[in-house]
Amino acid sequence: EPEVTQTPSHQVTQMGQEVILRCVPISNHLYFYWYRQILGQKVEFLVSFYNNEISEKSEIFDDQFSVERPDGSNFTLKIRSTKLEDSAMYFCASNEGRARISYGYTFGSGTRLTVV
């Protein structure tokens, strides 16, 4: 079964450093997402991306965050200057298309980001 692949599975970074989380969505999917889960808390929507632009973003997704699809296969989340409170599990997800969004996403296995 096709998978959404996220790398690395765990990343440790120093506060103030830039970090890039990488995702390879399923190849024929058109919609891409990032979600965040602070340890022990609920999964929160960050951003959705379609046709090379952001479709929707949450209040969490401030100017420190950016997303891009640099080469047609990878989908990245960049945090420019990490803060301690950015420590969380970050999930990437993808979906085939607008008519299929209601059928649900395929989530990646997540990247655990630890900011020290």
Place this chain on the structure above:
Amino acid sequence: AQKVTQAQTEISVVEKEDVTLDCVYETRDTTYYLFWYKQPPSGELVFLIRRNSFDEQNEISGRYSWNFQKSTSSFNFTITASQVVDSAVYFCALSDGTYKYIFGTGTRLKVLA
């Protein structure tokens, strides 16, 4: 505004007991979609079921069953004859068919041998 409430923070049961996880949602939309995901200790999110607002039929899949009641805005999940491998955090989520899901806070299920 949309909201999902999972009032049970943690439930412990003994193996082979039945257990029901509650999910109550709020939405003003007439068309919406509900989901359950399982998050095992390894951390990934595993899709369990999707239900749309027009289909109130209950569903059974093996030891899992779901009870969707629009009248009470609930979408509850029952595990019959629980097993230790069912131990995980279970999330209920709501979507209005646009881009994002609203997740509940999750219920941690511990099944004791």
